[in-house]
Amino acid sequence: MDIRSLVIGFITGVLFCTVLIIGLMPRLMIVTHESRFADVDQTVEALKEAIAKEGWRSPGVRDISGTINKEGLAFNSAIRIVELCKAAYAKDVLTTNPEVSTLMPCAWGVYKRQDGKVYISGMNMGLMGKIFGGNIAKVMSDQIAPEEARMLKEVIKE
Secondary structure: OHHHHHHHHHHHHHHHHHHHHHHHHHHHHEEEEEEOOOOOOHHHHHHHHHHHHHHOOOOOEEEEHHHHHHHOOOOOOOOOEEEOOOOOOHHHHHHHHHHHHHHHOEEEEEEEOOOOOOOEEEEEEHHHHHOOOOOHHHHHHHHHHHHHHHHHOOOOOO
């Protein structure tokens, strides 16, 4: 094998991997589940209860559709963002990596699609932790991801 074939093979491999990553990452980064409830507000309340049951706190629920409507734009889809935080985990991550404060608090989107079903979406914390590595991986992948899964189990359709 000559050097030209090796270079062409390497470049082709890099391009293939880049296209694959760009194509897959959005679907891997956000995880979506169907709610067992038929109403956005019921789902939000169930999430808040599951959050508290797991020892976390929900600092707020943002009414995204209400905010858009207040700006004079007609938006008829009910969309809420449910924030959740566990101070001990936040302190642990922010002590070593304050730059990830932009990802805090954790949040889930709750919305109804045109199919009439309510969905919950959130960041794939296990994958996010692995991407960052180090202490972030320890907290996000090993601690937050399993606790979020237990919270969601209370609310999602199996």
